[in-house]
Amino acid sequence: MSLTILNNLQSTIFNLQSLDWGAVALGFFALGIIGFGFFWVIRVEYHLGYLWWPYMLGLGILLIASSVLVGDAGYAALLGIAGASVVWGATELKEQAVRGEIGLFPFNPQPKPNPPGVKWINRIKAPHL
């Protein structure tokens, strides 16, 4: 009786081991990186301002593009998730600036550093989805 239970347990554990838990790990990583996205968007907007959005967008695209060159599918997926989160964060910077201005988040009264090429950046409407 106890041997049967032990065998069943062993077979269950073997079956669980044979499953692809990497997929679920990717989901957990996505959850964490999206949560981190909330944090860095607030910080970047507070200290640098929303005009840095093209650089964040570029960083995100770079991360996604670099995933193409990574041989391992798991690591490529991690880079892809991180890149997508950074791209989304770039589109959130403008709305975060508004949130700060209307009082939903602390407003930084200190002057913020202009990003390189600010003249060009000002000519483009910041993306917001």
Add this chain to the structure above:
Amino acid sequence: MLQLVGVWIALVTFVSIWWGHVGVRWVEAHSRVIWPPMVALGLAALTLNLYAPFAPNLAIGGACSVVGFTLFWDAVEVYRQQWRVIHGHAPAHPANPRHAAYLAAGLGRTDDPLKREPQGVPVDALHIAPLCNPCTGTPCLVCPRRKGNQKITRRQEAHAAIMSQVAQVAEVEQ
């Protein structure tokens, strides 16, 4: 050979986060009661994550799990969006009876306070919103001004007060 799994998962992640922001607002604005969509989103999240380990490859399994976890987050956000509407931090949808009750109780607003271009200076846009309780000293889940552990008790008190106010208006209307 190029590894395209990263690009695929990136696309899935971006669309999931997009849905999480845009879709949640729509679902909350068009639901008379918020718990059915919350349960539906939670069940969908669970189903996708249960399937993910059995998927034939990482591209499909990873996509299922990423969408599953973002759907779980969305379920929580539907609840939080309700309070954003009540506090006037997000626009109310007057055609929704629940939102109409908020508005009738003097809570919320129909215009979107976030629909503006950044000015670089503080703007008193929220003061236009009537009875923005958290901003006048009652901290809550959606208000960044909450402080310390007291926030939980005070939040529950604030929620209870607001809900009783809304219920009173709904009773009068019936």
